[in-house]
Amino acid sequence: MSLNGQAYIAGIYEHPTRRADGISLAQLHADVAIGALEDAGLTTRDVDGYFCASEAPGLGPLNVPNYLGLKPRYVESTDTGGSAYLVLVHHAAQAVASGRCNVALITMGDTQVAEGLGFSLGGVDSRGAPEAPFSGPYRTFPAGMYAMVARRHMYEYGTTSEQLAWVKVAASHHAQHNPHALMRNVVTVEDVLNSPLVADPLHRLDCCVVTDGGGAVVITRPEIARSLKRPLVKVAGASEFVKHNEGGKVDLTWSAGRYSGPRAFEEAGCKPSDIKYASLYDSFTITVIMQLEDIGLCEKGKGGKFVADGGLISGVGKMPFNTDGGGLCSNHPGNRGGMTKILEAVRQSRGEAHPAVQVPDPNFVVAHGTGGTLSGDHCGATVILERE
Amino acid sequence: MAIPAPEIRPEAKPYWDALAEGRFQIQECKDCNNRFYYARPFCPSCMSRNVAWLPISGNGTIYSFSLVRQKGAIASAPVFVALDDGPTILSALVDCDYDKLAIGQRVKLKLMPSDNGPPIPFFTPA
Numbered sequence: 134m135s136l137n138g139q140a141y142i143a144g145i146y147e148h149p150t151r152r153a154d155g156i157s158l159a160q161l162h163a164d165v166a167i168g169a170l171e172d173a174g175l176t177t178r179d180v181d182g183y184f185c186a187s188e189a190p191g192l193g194p195l196n197v198p199n200y201l202g203l204k205p206r207y208v209e210s211t212d213t214g215g216s217a218y219l220v221l222v223h224h225a226a227q228a229v230a231s232g233r234c235n236v237a238l239i240t241m242g243d244t245q246v247a248e249g250l251g252f253s254l255g256g257v258d259s260r261g262a263p264e265a266p267f268s269g270p271y272r273t274f275p276a277g278m279y280a281m282v283a284r285r286h287m288y289e290y291g292t293t294s295e296q297l298a299w300v301k302v303a304a305s306h307h308a309q310h311n312p313h314a315l316m317r318n319v320v321t322v323e324d325v326l327n328s329p330l331v332a333d334p335l336h337r338l339d340c341c342v343v344t345d346g347g348g349a350v351v352i353t354r355p356e357i358a359r360s361l362k363r364p365l366v367k368v369a370g371a372s373e374f375v376k377h378n379e380g381g382k383v384d385l386t387w388s389a390g391r392y393s394g395p396r397a398f399e400e401a402g403c404k405p406s407d408i409k410y411a412s413l414y415d416s417f418t419i420t421v422i423m424q425l426e427d428i429g430l431c432e433k434g435k436g437g438k439f440v441a442d443g444g445l446i447s448g449v450g451k452m453p454f455n456t457d458g459g460g461l462c463s464n465h466p467g468n469r470g471g472m473t474k475i476l477e478a479v480r481q482s483r484g485e486a487h488p489a490v491q492v493p494d495p496n497f498v499v500a501h502g503t504g505g506t507l508s509g510d511h512c513g514a515t516v517i518l519e520r521e
Numbered sequence: 522m523a524i525p526a527p528e529i530r531p532e533a534k535p536y537w538d539a540l541a542e543g544r545f546q547i548q549e550c551k552d553c554n555n556r557f558y559y560a561r562p563f564c565p566s567c568m569s570r571n572v573a574w575l576p577i578s579g580n581g582t583i584y585s586f587s588l589v590r591q592k593g594a595i596a597s598a599p600v601f602v603a604l605d606d607g608p609t610i611l612s613a614l615v616d617c618d619y620d621k622l623a624i625g626q627r628v629k630l631k632l633m634p635s636d637n638g639p640p641i642p643f644f645t646p647a
Binding site for chain 2 (some may be wrong): 263264265266267268269270271272273274276277278280281282284285288329330331332333334335378379380381382383385508509
């Protein structure tokens with residue numbers, strides 16, 4: 134069953150904090166929930182579907198409804214790491230489309246920087262993870278695992294550190310207009326290349342920021358969306374795919390977006406060339422280049438050339454991306470960047486991005502995320518939005 | 522820095538026991554001939570439980586690698602090694618000239634002691 138035409142994003146909210154001192158985890162989830170419901174013109178009494186991932190406080194689907202006063206008849210807490218909130222947009226839209234709920238609320242929020250837990254994946258208990266005994270002894274670190282994708286991309290396609298740096302440069306050009314961004318200074322290719330190597334070939338400025346914060350999304354039925362006073366943003370297509378290394382058949386030249394992207398485009402009834410704006414997961418600069426290629430926004434192997442010379446800068450390049458500054462400069466709460474990706478895609482679709490970065494005629498926009506580890510187990514999730 | 526001992530789970534005990542005796546083994550499916558790593562008591566390609574341990578040389582080539590740095594010093598050198606005998610596996614490089622590493626370079630197995638656990642398979646230039 135296609136969900137195209139059956140579910141609309143009616144409300145969004147991003148918490149302004151980047152370090153949640155003095156805010157409890159539950160309060161942060163409540164703050165973003167209330168913010169998104171107010172944006173939609175709805176209340177907690179209207180919500181009958183609740184969606185969250187593992188960073189939610191306690192047993193999220195039970196404890197958050199208690200705290201907020203929700204009475205959900207449909208709940209889900211799928212966790213695929215940072216892409217979870219794009220998966221949840223897909224699943225919430227599906228639940229609305231199939232009549233399981235009328236108003237679906239997705240919340241995300243993390244306070245772990247303020248709690249001194251900054252570099253872990255918020256809320257994840259990796260007890261029993263089958264690969265752990267075979268990877269733990271090697272001290273690979275997330276940056277090392279992504280760096281191996283970057284090095285292989287360089288080897289296969291001639292991609293350069295300068296090209297990777299352009300991804301950060303573009304994000305920084307956008308972040309200067311976001312008063313809440315953690316890093317608002319515009320950086321140059323030289324700045325990125327002169328920052329210390331973290332995991333060759335990735336430099337410190339090839340990495341995302343580490344922040345607290347969060348956001349929420351409200352998804353509802355067409356007739357309810359039309360009764361509200363917000364622009365109509367339709368979930369036109371959505372898909373996900375889990376990639377892993379198949380017991381040793383390692384191929385780092387593609388990511389899960391290779392399969393989630395085309396299926397989402399097919400459902401949305403549009404082509405990559407119809408996309409006017411892309412929110413792309415940006416844990417590291419290489420993540421962006423891989424996803425651009427894998428969901429079809431540029432040819433495989435040509436991502437480096439595509440992003441160079443401002444290819445991702447709004448008003449300059451062919452594919453404006455992450456116009457809020459993204460995870461690379463603005464916000465990457467809980468080391469989970471999927472929520473902020475859908476939020477900026479909705480802002481662009483509505484025409485409510487900052488005027489300096491708003492794209493013209495955003496009929497189709499895409500949000501794509503990669504959760505987990507790009508060189509290991511990961512879930513790619515693609516959501517395509519259409520403005521009506 | 523001491524290498525932490527891995528958690529030894531029942532299905533992987535033969536793998537770790539063999540390493541303690543100096544042998545490096547992967548697994549092979551006797552039904553579909555799939556060779557795989559890491560250890561599990563069935564074939565992840567065809568679901569067969571008819572799988573056997575296969576001692577291998579541990580020779581291979583570098584598929585990709587990185588040098589992870591902390592405070593300017595190299596803390597580890599994660600690598601994917603394409604083994605001559607089958608799967609490409611995650612490990613780390615030791616005893617090497619970090620400036621001379623390259624994709625395609627030949628490497629060989631080097632077992633490193635862990636902290637109160639079995640030896641761990643690392644790799645070093647051949």
